[in-house]
Amino acid sequence: MNISDEAVEASAKVMAEAAGDANSFNPAAGVHHHGEPVNKWRHVARAALAAAAPHLMAPRTITTVEELEALPVESIVRDGLGFTYDKWWDEDGSEYNWWATTGDRREYSSKKIALPATVLHEPRAAGAWE
Secondary structure, X not given: OOOOHHHHHHHHHHHHHHOOOHHHHOOOOOEEEOOEEEOHHHHHHHHHHHHHHHHXXXXXXXXXXXXXXXXXXXXXXXXXXXXXXXXXXXXXXXXXXXXXXXXXXXXXXXXXXXXXXXXEEOOOOOOOOO
C-alpha cells in the first residue's frame, strides 16, 4: 500500500506531540541528512500506518438487526442480496430511522434488510444532517 507523505507527516506530528517531543518538528532542532530534516517519528508513523491500513480499509460486516439500528443516519449498506440502502431520519421528529434504496420510494425497516450486510459508508458522527 502506498501511504501518502501527508498522512505520514500528520501522524508523525501527533505521535511526537503525544510523546512530548514536539521540538522534533523544528528543522533547526533536528538532525539533517542530505539537507533534509530527519525525524524519528516519520519512520514510526509510516510503519504504524502500514500495519493499520488493512484493518482501516477492511469492510465492516453487519450480522444483526441491532447492528443496523446502531448505524448513524447517512450510513450506506449493501445487503446480502446485493441491494444498496441508505439510512434516513424521520422528518416528523420521531426517533424512528428508516432505510431507502435507489429507485424505490418506500421506507424499509432494518428488519427488512437481508443480512449479512456490508457497510459501504458510515459517517464519522451521527446526526450529520443536523
